[in-house]
Amino acid sequence: MSKKHQTPLLDELKKGKWPSFVTEIERAAEKSEMTDDLLGQVEQSYKEKMGHWKHGGMVGVKGYGGGIVGRFSDLPEKYPGVKEFHTVRINQPSGFFYTSDILRKIVDVGDKHASSLYNFHGSTGDIQILGVKTSELETIFQQLVSFGFDLGGSGSALRTPSCCVGMARCEFANYDAMNMCYNITQAFQDEMHRPIFNYKFKFKFSGCGNDCTASIARADLSVIGTWKDNIRIDQDMVKEYAKKINLHKYVTGKCPTKCMSYDETGLKIDDSNCSKCMHCINVMPKALRPGVKGGVTILLGSKAPMVSGPRLSMVLVPFYDVAEDAKNGYQWFKDLIGKIWEFWDEYGVSRERVGELIQRVGIGNFLEAIGLEPLPEMVSSPRGNPFVLYEEYVEADGEKN
Amino acid sequence: MSKKHQTPLLDELKKGKWPSFVTEIERAAEKSEMTDDLLGQVEQSYKEKMGHWKHGGMVGVKGYGGGIVGRFSDLPEKYPGVKEFHTVRINQPSGFFYTSDILRKIVDVGDKHASSLYNFHGSTGDIQILGVKTSELETIFQQLVSFGFDLGGSGSALRTPSCCVGMARCEFANYDAMNMCYNITQAFQDEMHRPIFNYKFKFKFSGCGNDCTASIARADLSVIGTWKDNIRIDQDMVKEYAKKINLHKYVTGKCPTKCMSYDETGLKIDDSNCSKCMHCINVMPKALRPGVKGGVTILLGSKAPMVSGPRLSMVLVPFYDVAEDAKNGYQWFKDLIGKIWEFWDEYGVSRERVGELIQRVGIGNFLEAIGLEPLPEMVSSPRGNPFVLYEEYVEADGEKN
Amino acid sequence: MPDVSGTKRITDVGPHDYHDFLHPVIKNNYGKWKYHEILSPAHMVHVSETGDKIYSVRVGSPRLVSGSFIRDLCDLADKYSGGYLRFTTRNNVEFLLDKEENIEPLMNDIKKLNLPLGGIGNVVANIVHTQGWIHCHTAASDASGVTKALMDDLYEYYTDAKLPAKVRIAFACCLNMCGAVHCSDIAVLGIHRRPPKLLPDKIMNLCEIPSTIASCPTNAIRPDTYNGKPSVKIIEEACVFCGNCFTVCSGMPLSDPLNDGVSIWVGGKVSNARTKPSFSKLAVPYLENDPPRWPKVVEAVKTILDAYKNGAEKGERVGEWIERIGWPKFFNITGFKFTKYHIDDFRLGEATMNYSAQVRQ
Amino acid sequence: MPDVSGTKRITDVGPHDYHDFLHPVIKNNYGKWKYHEILSPAHMVHVSETGDKIYSVRVGSPRLVSGSFIRDLCDLADKYSGGYLRFTTRNNVEFLLDKEENIEPLMNDIKKLNLPLGGIGNVVANIVHTQGWIHCHTAASDASGVTKALMDDLYEYYTDAKLPAKVRIAFACCLNMCGAVHCSDIAVLGIHRRPPKLLPDKIMNLCEIPSTIASCPTNAIRPDTYNGKPSVKIIEEACVFCGNCFTVCSGMPLSDPLNDGVSIWVGGKVSNARTKPSFSKLAVPYLENDPPRWPKVVEAVKTILDAYKNGAEKGERVGEWIERIGWPKFFNITGFKFTKYHIDDFRLGEATMNYSAQVRQ
Numbered sequence A, B: 001m002s003k004k005h006q007t008p009l010l011d012e013l014k015k016g017k018w019p020s021f022v023t024e025i026e027r028a029a030e031k032s033e034m035t036d037d038l039l040g041q042v043e044q045s046y047k048e049k050m051g052h053w054k055h056g057g058m059v060g061v062k063g064y065g066g067g068i069v070g071r072f073s074d075l076p077e078k079y080p081g082v083k084e085f086h087t088v089r090i091n092q093p094s095g096f097f098y099t100s101d102i103l104r105k106i107v108d109v110g111d112k113h114a115s116s117l118y119n120f121h122g123s124t125g126d127i128q129i130l131g132v133k134t135s136e137l138e139t140i141f142q143q144l145v146s147f148g149f150d151l152g153g154s155g156s157a158l159r160t161p162s163c164c165v166g167m168a169r170c171e172f173a174n175y176d177a178m179n180m181c182y183n184i185t186q187a188f189q190d191e192m193h194r195p196i197f198n199y200k201f202k203f204k205f206s207g208c209g210n211d212c213t214a215s216i217a218r219a220d221l222s223v224i225g226t227w228k229d230n231i232r233i234d235q236d237m238v239k240e241y242a243k244k245i246n247l248h249k250y251v252t253g254k255c256p257t258k259c260m261s262y263d264e265t266g267l268k269i270d271d272s273n274c275s276k277c278m279h280c281i282n283v284m285p286k287a288l289r290p291g292v293k294g295g296v297t298i299l300l301g302s303k304a305p306m307v308s309g310p311r312l313s314m315v316l317v318p319f320y321d322v323a324e325d326a327k328n329g330y331q332w333f334k335d336l337i338g339k340i341w342e343f344w345d346e347y348g349v350s351r352e353r354v355g356e357l358i359q360r361v362g363i364g365n366f367l368e369a370i371g372l373e374p375l376p377e378m379v380s381s382p383r384g385n386p387f388v389l390y391e392e393y394v395e396a397d398g399e400k401n
Numbered sequence C, D: 001m002p003d004v005s006g007t008k009r010i011t012d013v014g015p016h017d018y019h020d021f022l023h024p025v026i027k028n029n030y031g032k033w034k035y036h037e038i039l040s041p042a043h044m045v046h047v048s049e050t051g052d053k054i055y056s057v058r059v060g061s062p063r064l065v066s067g068s069f070i071r072d073l074c075d076l077a078d079k080y081s082g083g084y085l086r087f088t089t090r091n092n093v094e095f096l097l098d099k100e101e102n103i104e105p106l107m108n109d110i111k112k113l114n115l116p117l118g119g120i121g122n123v124v125a126n127i128v129h130t131q132g133w134i135h136c137h138t139a140a141s142d143a144s145g146v147t148k149a150l151m152d153d154l155y156e157y158y159t160d161a162k163l164p165a166k167v168r169i170a171f172a173c174c175l176n177m178c179g180a181v182h183c184s185d186i187a188v189l190g191i192h193r194r195p196p197k198l199l200p201d202k203i204m205n206l207c208e209i210p211s212t213i214a215s216c217p218t219n220a221i222r223p224d225t226y227n228g229k230p231s232v233k234i235i236e237e238a239c240v241f242c243g244n245c246f247t248v249c250s251g252m253p254l255s256d257p258l259n260d261g262v263s264i265w266v267g268g269k270v271s272n273a274r275t276k277p278s279f280s281k282l283a284v285p286y287l288e289n290d291p292p293r294w295p296k297v298v299e300a301v302k303t304i305l306d307a308y309k310n311g312a313e314k315g316e317r318v319g320e321w322i323e324r325i326g327w328p329k330f331f332n333i334t335g336f337k338f339t340k341y342h343i344d345d346f347r348l349g350e351a352t353m354n355y356s357a358q359v360r361q
């Protein structure tokens, strides 16, 4: 297929060692006619230093309020192939695991009915088929469902949850993040597909404090593995490491709670003061392992900067015995989420994420409403100002007030 | 003199090993009639758990707007001795140094013309004569002046500056805090005695980062000694200390910038990374001394919590060569203060301390106004949110706007 | 492909059960992994309590890929890993092998496809990025282009583990920050620098005025009337060019070729290892858009990386290194100018001042 | 005393020149001190580059003292230190001696006066305190009384250096915090807990309504009218009992015997040594006023001190110790209850949450 548009600027980006998205668009253009016009429009953006997509546009499949991001060119005459160029978000499997068979099925759909361009994966976690015309949406959807894939989230809804590789291939996992992610996603299908929230809501599940899903930075609800008992130490292996690295400087010296010490007699850890940061285990994975009483810390509220500044998630539940609750279908967790959503629904305003709401109404009130106790684990330190809103005062007998 | 009032509650506070203020009040009452009624009124406060002073009351000496805190009992009939019970604030000498002669002169005045009760010293630094009647104010003032003492500050004025013992008796002093305090106080007598500010303004001068005047917590303008060159090390003495304390744990291990190391070859410091925290010098005063190129860091804005929360002072001038400026009568410093006050005068509102003003208008604007450059030393870290108010944008040729 | 038309419409099946995609060795050793060893920047082994091993070979991807790219991967997987592969949370590809002897031939085939091998350990990881001019309407810069230009230049940092610790770079094309740029070691962020234009007709017809006003972080939008109908006006001096008004109201576009560009941020992190997670901090307030290869952006990022590589201790993340040497020295070494824009004047900005006499002289 | 009446009125002489009060050894060695040595909790020596030495003997004072107390000090100074003495920034007295042999006799005489010797090194320093019921109109508690009760009980901590580091205790009788309680190792703070009473007549006649409204940190004061004249009302649910309105408007008193009391704060510091200066944090939200000896306050302070003494490493200030063991353990050891009042919900409160998975389990 010969190129419809001259793209001297984009061609520059075919050079260099890193695989080129321009080459990929060209390869896609070999499969799908519409994609050639994408090259043209993007080249024009490169020339003008400005995008050429119209603002928004509602499109979707029957019965769903989300899962598709509508996108229309503002130069449809010039680039008819991108006149409609929507994205289909497909909910990825837990841990981003695939077989070649299933991947081929997915790209068969996108190559035939769309631009043959994909994001593997979107920042939230979805597989994204780019460049879908409105008329193709239902077909694509039905074909995906036929081999067991469904749309992900978009709009004011639950967004596609995601998780790290966890127990599938990581010795640090303190709970079954992939299973929990799958179970929770299945349980809240309605909340994902039919936007009724004030704004988006995201879950991310990481097996340990390394947080390989970056959940603490970009999930309204971050679930991060931890443990209750002692770090398992193989003192012989510690000695091996000591031959190669200066443990004082690089291990015990960097422990945030200074709860470790090392000398000839071996490595000692005051586990009661260990904050499960993972550092020592990371450095000596053959010598140290998290304890066996795994669980999670549940944190709340992170998000991007709009409108009140970027947020990290803060501790809501210091330790939750997820293994125990898993036996029960994660019922305790689902109830907790239900209470959070209820509160958000009642008190939140449109486009207010749950973290912003809590900041607005006060964490104390929020905890009371969802039935959790205030705990010192929730704060990095107690208040340093004296403006305390004591809620009750005593009245003298017979005092009129 | 027999006691006029029964004070069973206060009597409890004459017990115990620590010297008792009740005993002191009783001793004062031996000298001054009015003081007996103080015991009575305070005993009543102890019984009722409530104070008995009226709200404020303006009193002063001719030509001064400050230096006296008016105080009136709300039970003047019952306790006529404390009907008027004002405080005279006397500007202490730099470093709180006295001779017995001069102290006797001061208490002669207070014993004769007031309650014979004193605060040595007030929290700002003044000597305070308590329990002065309005009619005695002028006499007391004139007598003080006669032997070279003056009133301190009160009201919306410059408050009595204070300083640590500094070079007079401390080897850590990096500049002459006592001299600077004296010079600046003398220079701004008018600002101290005639309240024309928006609110109070406090100076405190500490010779080093130990900040023995707590200037960083309670001075609008905190002047704290530091140095530019290397910490002076006596390696032999370091070895002596090493025999007694674990230098790795207690010295190098606690250095906030981790810029020190110790081994057989001695103590090494990367002075370019030393933040002059004083810790290592504090622990080994016989082995380490600050460098010889002394100067100060100037910090701005600390105060008590009203209205927007407690404040610490923040870095305004990372290094100021005060020794050089001293030769010039601290002119650079005085000019800087002048600019700060000018800005405060122009933009501050009533009862707004300078730290609050800067927060309200933005540090960038403030720096511009007083002619200082923004410096990374002023922040603990640069901004983490993207809401940057870029001040200029380019317009295309011929663009109408 | 089955013809599904006419059959009962099925919905809410949710994501595919992951069990169907797990390598047998992974299934058998699920939750039993004992330790891992990084064998090269491109492959590692995980060893189970049972003694079983799984090898992971990691390959870089531009993320925005064609169907053919995926098919190439599938072919490799069929040939060497029983068809099993996965993607990482940073869009790398991992082939999962139970046979050590397959590693080298797989790697050779990957090289033939000109795909980068690496990304494990103390490397510059694959850049997390967003849609840019390829697909988003609010983009102040392109995403894939800047990312490609950067990765071309940082290629050896991906394939060889030469750095003191992991370096996570992210790119987002507007302040919505769809990439996790607010907590990255190095972040490149597309920015506008000019208040929105007002298109009164659109505002009147398409926008809800109260929510438009509420969308502004600095209260720069005020009610106004236009031809007697409710509209808005903007206090230009208060606008921080965030684009949130445009998101809720299409009548307020911000894109402006002369003023759009990127800013650069440093020292954020996500992991809880050693230090707490933290935001990226402003390093370079503005660099103009300079397609196709954004040379100044590449240079600035390399300046940071070089300084970091030379200055940091083993195991120190970018932010940890800067905290240790201090921000003044960071600006000094990199030559970036510290300006009033670096001083946080937003909501919680006060908390970021240096309230101490700890100052390096 | 000279008769000054009739002479020209002299003003603005400023503070007395300190040179007149400096011990000759100090004058000669000004700026030349080389090192010091703490010889006991009550005395230390400073050694000059010239070889000269000055001994300082420190004595505790209740601060609120009689003229006779000062005369006692003067007599001792005349006898042993050439008449030279000073006060410290925490209201201790220091006799400055050039003769080592005078130290013991001086100390003996001090003991005869029942004054405490100590306060140097790792001690509980003299409590910085304020006026209280003795002299201030906004006091929610007494100052001297609580201080005396505490120091009686902590006496040995003053005279013997038994603590891991310096412990600075401060007391302030209201939220104006005239003692530096906001940055103390342990702070006791007088608090009200009931909104101001409104005395409409006073408000109308003595108060400026706009500045009264502006004085409220939480916007709890709203304009109102009383008998047709401008007055104010209070949104009780928003009042944090700070008393700032009373300071500017005498018609809004807060004192209330049934609800006034103290709160206890921990872990602040001022010095820049090791860690940056920091605020004291809320430990105990409320303890009732219990004169004359405030036993519960004394008990709470002792609980903190005991826990600190047992738990801290050498050289660790109270706040440094708590940061190392974590606040959960602090509350656990002391038995103080953590409540929602401990969570900062004021202006910058957000910055104090635990945004990490670093949690001790």
Ligand code: SRM
Pocket (backbone or CB within 6 Å): A056, A069, A071, A087, A089, A119, A121, A122, A123, A124, A125, A126, A127, A128, A152, A160, A200, A202, A217, A218, A219, A302, A303, A304, A305, A306, A307, A353, C129, C130, C131, C135, C136, C137, C138, C176, C177, C178, C179, C180, C247
């Ligand atoms: C596709 C994706 C970027 C990518 O290239 O990967 C994306 C793309 C868009 N994001 Fe996003 N966001 C994507 C992940 C994120 C993330 C990261 C995450 O989820 O982990 C964030 C930051 C975390 C967060 O949620 O705060 C993110 C924060 C936003 C925001 C700001 C939300 C806020 O509360 O501050 C907006 C604005 C909005 O919602 O109106 C936004 C809005 C958008 C819109 C829908 C803008 C719009 O109004 O059209 C973009 C559609 C672009 C397109 O052409 O498809 N996107 N967005 C990501 C979703 C793919 C997926 O489903 O897997």
Ligand code: SRM
Pocket (backbone or CB within 6 Å): B056, B069, B071, B087, B089, B119, B121, B122, B123, B124, B125, B126, B127, B128, B152, B160, B200, B202, B217, B218, B219, B302, B303, B304, B305, B306, B307, B353, D129, D130, D131, D135, D136, D137, D138, D176, D177, D178, D179, D180, D247
């Ligand atoms: C006497 C003294 C307390 C003491 O027992 O030592 C004192 C006593 C009063 N202070 Fe203070 N302050 C005293 C040092 C302080 C300090 C500490 C310091 O200066 O280092 C502070 C905290 C630092 C600061 O300035 O922020 C302090 C913060 C306040 C405030 C709150 C100011 C603010 O901006 O938040 C007020 C309220 C006011 O100004 O209206 C205040 C108001 C008062 C008043 C004038 C209350 C009043 O309206 O009558 C008190 C008079 C009491 C009396 O009976 O004399 N006092 N005041 C201290 C002055 C003695 C001296 O001159 O040496």
Ligand code: SRM
Pocket (backbone or CB within 6 Å): A095, A163, A164, A165, A166, A169, A170, A171, A172, A210, A211, A212, A213, A214, A282, A283, C036, C087, C088, C089, C090, C091, C092, C119, C120, C121, C122, C125, C126, C128, C165, C166, C168, C183, C184, C185, C268, C269, C270, C271, C272, C273, C317
């Ligand atoms: C494969 C992946 C998980 C997944 O489900 O996909 C993963 C896998 C591993 N991570 Fe991770 N991390 C992965 C994303 C992350 C992220 C998220 C991100 O970058 O967006 C983080 C947080 C980054 C941050 O802090 O900003 C992350 C922070 C870590 C850390 C903590 C590093 C630190 O010291 O701060 C470790 C421990 C270490 O490397 O010593 C770690 C360690 C590991 C180990 C060694 C765990 C193990 O035993 O298997 C894995 C290989 C390490 C490697 O790649 O060098 N992983 N890891 C992700 C690979 C991304 C990629 O392709 O580059």
Ligand code: SRM
Pocket (backbone or CB within 6 Å): B095, B163, B164, B165, B166, B169, B170, B171, B172, B210, B211, B212, B213, B214, B282, B283, D036, D087, D088, D089, D090, D091, D092, D119, D120, D121, D122, D125, D126, D128, D165, D166, D168, D183, D184, D185, D268, D269, D270, D271, D272, D273, D317
């Ligand atoms: C006399 C006095 C200065 C004055 O001009 O009056 C003074 C004198 C000394 N201070 Fe101080 N400090 C004095 C108030 C302070 C204050 C202010 C306060 O407490 O209100 C502080 C800040 C307290 C804080 O951080 O909250 C203070 C923090 C220090 C420190 C830092 C301690 C730390 O590790 O945080 C040192 C260094 C040390 O002790 O190792 C120090 C060291 C010293 C040395 C050793 C300096 C020297 O070489 O002479 C002096 C004797 C120490 C001692 O008392 O143990 N001085 N010192 C003050 C005595 C107050 C008192 O009577 O108790």
Ligand code: SF4
Pocket (backbone or CB within 6 Å): A164, A165, A166, A167, A170, A171, A172, A173, A174, A206, A207, A208, A209, A210, A211, A212, A213
């Ligand atoms: S978050 Fe922890 S458990 Fe999950 S992949 Fe990363 S290191 Fe492994």
Ligand code: SF4
Pocket (backbone or CB within 6 Å): A254, A255, A256, A257, A258, A259, A260, A269, A273, A274, A275, A276, A277, A278, A279, A280, A281, C274
């Ligand atoms: S996990 Fe972190 S806190 Fe715990 S011992 Fe290891 S380094 Fe210390």
Ligand code: SF4
Pocket (backbone or CB within 6 Å): B164, B165, B166, B167, B170, B171, B172, B173, B174, B206, B207, B208, B209, B210, B211, B212, B213
């Ligand atoms: S602040 Fe420094 S110079 Fe001044 S007395 Fe304290 S330790 Fe000495």
Ligand code: SF4
Pocket (backbone or CB within 6 Å): B254, B255, B256, B257, B258, B259, B260, B269, B273, B274, B275, B276, B277, B278, B279, B280, B281, D274
């Ligand atoms: S003064 Fe402080 S920062 Fe400097 S070397 Fe000593 S301990 Fe380190």
Ligand code: SF4
Pocket (backbone or CB within 6 Å): C130, C131, C132, C136, C137, C138, C139, C140, C172, C173, C174, C175, C176, C177, C178, C179
């Ligand atoms: S960062 Fe902004 S421009 Fe880029 S994809 Fe997200 S919303 Fe669109």
Ligand code: SF4
Pocket (backbone or CB within 6 Å): C195, C196, C215, C216, C217, C218, C219, C220, C221, C234, C238, C239, C240, C241, C242, C243, C244, C245, C246, C254
């Ligand atoms: S761009 Fe942002 S700051 Fe500017 S007017 Fe719009 S919402 Fe307000």
Ligand code: SF4
Pocket (backbone or CB within 6 Å): D130, D131, D132, D136, D137, D138, D139, D140, D172, D173, D174, D175, D176, D177, D178, D179
């Ligand atoms: S703290 Fe409050 S009550 Fe005590 S002296 Fe200061 S202003 Fe008066």
Ligand code: SF4
Pocket (backbone or CB within 6 Å): D195, D196, D215, D216, D217, D218, D219, D220, D221, D234, D238, D239, D240, D241, D242, D243, D244, D245, D246, D254
């Ligand atoms: S006491 Fe404080 S919070 Fe309450 S009304 Fe008065 S100023 Fe407002």
